[in-house]
Amino acid sequence: MNVLTSIRIFIQNVFLRAEKGFDRAFGPEWNPVRQLGTVAFYQFFVAAITGIILYVFFETSVDGAYSSVEYLTNDQWWFGGVMRSLHRYSSDGMVLAMGLHLLREWSFDRYRGVRWYAWFTGVPVIWLLYVSGLSGYWLVWDELAQYVAIGSMEWLDWLNIFGKPVASNFLAEGSLTDRFFTLLVFMHIFAPLFLLFMMWIHVIRVTQPKINPPRGLAIGTTLALTALSLIKPAVSHAKANLDVIPTDLDLDWFYMGFYPLFDAWGPGVLWALAIGGSVFLSVMPWLPPMRQAAAARVTLDKCNGCKRCYEDCPYGAITMVPRSDGLPYEQEAVVDPAMCTRCGICVGACPTSTPFRAEGELITGIDLVDLPLKAMRKMVDVALQNATDGIVIVGCDHGQKVEGIAGTAAVKLPCVSHMPPSFIDYMISEGARGVLVAGCPDCGCRFRYGVKWMQDRLEGRRDPYLRRRVPRERIRTLWASPLDVDLLHDTVADFKADLEAFPGKEIPDV
């Protein structure tokens, strides 16, 4: 393991520990660490709505800009002031959530392979967020705005793309006209619109993208931002005066952390860092490229075009196209290997994925090339033989360590949702006393909807259902963090005790 991988694993463990802690406080679904992307989205909406309200009162002129913001902050603190603070803190919160989201996805190695698209399109999101935030700071036209405006223009001037330095427009009092603020307002409206567009592009490739946090988390975030706005309202510095150089500045470090670097190192170094950093971030998914197994494969003569795989694929890798083989069905499934994560959720969704067949007939409509249905049944058969206490645990490659628990045997799949419910029926029919499905917590699935689909299939909300004949007392689920080892062992012990009380019962042949 090289140094970088060690760092990545270390950060991953930090996130896992934080998730485990937050699971206890918030429950898995509201866990803010698993909702960083949606929290960032939500804070964008808070900033957008408060921004519209502020714009109503904002005056686009050299003198009016500062005085209108001061009016809101001081005279109308109970509404305009709170809106201003909410606007400020939500945009700061967005930077925080975005930074953590980026770090988390990197640490969990969810930026390579088919996930390159979201990572790659995330880079312009960073730039646009900074342009949006910084252009907003200019509008206040206080000393901080003066510092940021001049610094930004000097940074741009280094590129030498303008005939005359743009920073010379901020030379002395009287250099600026009111129309400059009209331009700024346009900039501060269009940059966030582009940002929203880019955020849409960022999530467009996955099916059912999650952009809203759970209601409780949204309410909590709003309350926290509002409380902060009342406790520590956002205020302006003194009015900008281009004849006087600002001395001490209370920088917003979320947005302006690189301005002191600019002062210390100069624009060239900062451009090198910004461009170099962006290019490096953009090409990271290919440094090195992820080694991936072969994509899911459709066996046409077993596919009846039922669309279940198409509906369940969390990455939109499956499309339904007109039938090409002359069989009397309207459509057939086609897998796009460039978008397939090899999670096997489609296999779990396919109604032909059943183990109740002779080995030679174990072919399903859609299957993983490297772990086909035959191999899955072999794993299950071996587990049934090895489970001395009769409990088989179904786990996933990215979740809890389900192997080595006394008296049980484990079946590990890329995702628990890879296993069709008929396999659970099969295990109970073949003599397993109980089946424990141990997956990741809600919203913690590496393949987005694996946990949800499995829950829905077992609980009869999603096709293919678990047959009614399977005694539910013999099935247990545990959706928990990979670090929740004690909980897993306690659940197994609890399950064993319950099974003792539940006498073996023949499953009727239906």
Next chain:
Amino acid sequence: MFDFFKGDNAVWFYAVPFAVFAPIYFSFVWHIGVKNLFRPDVEKRERKRLQREHHERIEKRREAKAGTRQREAHIATKPSKYWIAQAATYALFMAVLGVFSVHPTYSYLGAGEAQIKLNLSHPGQRVEACVKRTKAELAALAPNMRAKMKCSRERSVVKLELEVDGQILFKGEAAPAGLRRDGSSSFYEKFFITAGKHHMTVRMNDGDSSKAFTHMLSKDVDVKPTQNLIVGFHQNENTFYYK
């Protein structure tokens, strides 16, 4: 400043655009996702309840095994701790935002310091001098192109020096802007100096190779703390200035 009925700042001046555009905007924001925040999700609630019941059962068994000894418990089963832990998380979130949005304070300029901004944009002399066209040359041109003087477009490089108290603070040259090098040469530099009296000299050569400098201004300047002293060039008067 905000009169309710009169003047540019009357409330209606803001209220009317708000009333027109806000519903459009809010409906857009609503339909792209905010509406989902207000949907009751019965399934999720049910699943959460089942999960909590499962944890409660585990916890009861643990406590039974451990007797009266308190064991590590899932806070989710204890409502007061559950809310306190959430509140603590939000407090941490607020603290991070509240602190780093304004702290630590950054000192851009030291006490008793000022800034000199050397800023000028000046076209250098033409690289080739203008030549008067002969009558024959003029006649050969189309009527609308008959300019008496034939001038090359390319301008000379402009050289500039700034000296403060006998020390060269800046010495450099700027090429003319434009693909044909026919624009102005621009300088934009800034320097920090201590406030007080200084002797400043700014010199420029805009393309006359026979002279060391074509323009110069030497002057004692009293610079105040935090002053932004501009060293520039009046194009119309063809002279430097300190401001």
